[in-house]
Amino acid sequence: MYPLPVERWKTWNRTIYKASLPVALFIWLLPMLAVLVTSIRSSEELVQGDYWTWPKHFALLDNYGTALTQTPMLHYFANSVLITVPSVLGAMLLASMAGFALATYRFRGNIVVLFTFVAGNFVPVQILMIPVRDMALKVGLFNTVWALIIFHVAFQTGFCTLFLRNFIKQLPFELIEAARVEGAGEWTIYARIVLPLIRPALAALGILVFTFVWNDYFWALCLTQGDDAAPITVGVAALKGQWTTAWNLVAAGSVLAALPSVLMFFAMQKQFVAGLTFGASKG
Structure with missing residues (x-):
């Protein structure tokens, strides 16, 4: 009547479960990671359409400072x-x-x-x-x-x-x-x-x-x-x-x-x- 603990699952099912957890976590965190990366990206890179690569120039202080002061x-x-x-x-x-x-x-x-x-x-x-x-x-x-x-x-x-x-x-x-x-x-x-x-x-x-x-x-x-x-x-x-x-x-x-x-x-x-x-x- 109750779900079995993961340790008591069959080996194949336990392997699939453990392998799928990082994938599901990455998919769930992907929008948050995109927002975090965008928040430290410079305006020049955004104008060029560079949205998904790692920022070449970090604008952490500029972006957050502007958001707070201006x-x-x-x-x-x-x-x-x-x-x-x-x-x-x-x-x-x-x-x-x-x-x-x-x-x-x-x-x-x-x-x-x-x-x-x-x-x-x-x-x-x-x-x-x-x-x-x-x-x-x-x-x-x-x-x-x-x-x-x-x-x-x-x-x-x-x-x-x-x-x-x-x-x-x-x-x-x-x-x-x-x-x-x-x-x-x-x-x-x-x-x-x-x-x-x-x-x-x-x-x-x-x-x-x-x-x-x-x-x-x-x-x-x-x-x-x-x-x-x-x-x-x-x-x-x-x-x-x-x-x-x-x-x-x-x-x-x-x-x-x-x-x-x-x-x-x-x-x-x-x-x-x-x-x-x-x-x-x-x-």
Whole structure:
């Protein structure tokens, strides 16, 4: 019923598997490698149509320096920080409280509320484009950072609630009962017992939500116009010119836009793995 470990496969199948892994990895990394190489290629080579060979002249400092100083990349980066950090904190705060209530309280309609959070994750985001944009225009939030923050908090809370509710459900309920017997209030139980116990899950969820919000392009394009509130994903697209495009600058901007997510993942890799395996076994 379960897949056999690779070590127990037949010799021929194991050989094919090990030989195909580097090929699949190279194909998967090829677009990223092309962007990295283009970001250090000089404009003269691009004008000559030299896209796929190894750069003859490295323009690393020129391309990245130009992208940072002669384009609004730092402004876009600041907007992304202003959007992402409150969105992650807001979604996780609301989701942790909702997940705590759904996991520990028994009330009529508990399952219905949980299914509502689950069903919201299956709604195609494209069908929400027009009503969300019209609502932002009517309440005066269009082309503001707050429009993206409120939307991301609302949209990510459903997934985060489902994620955290399942983790809180794995905690020993006797701890919560004992705290109630000792006279602890619900806010005390939530803040001093539940949250410390689910820190690995919160770390894993924080990385996921940070990546979702930071890399969002669709809603940033729908709810912003111009440079005032545009995040870095829209800013990279804005580097493309009307008649000609400096693809080395676009590639450098793309690398700079992807760098925070990559660095955050590697910095919190242990917490991410611990959060995903939290509650997988009981000892």
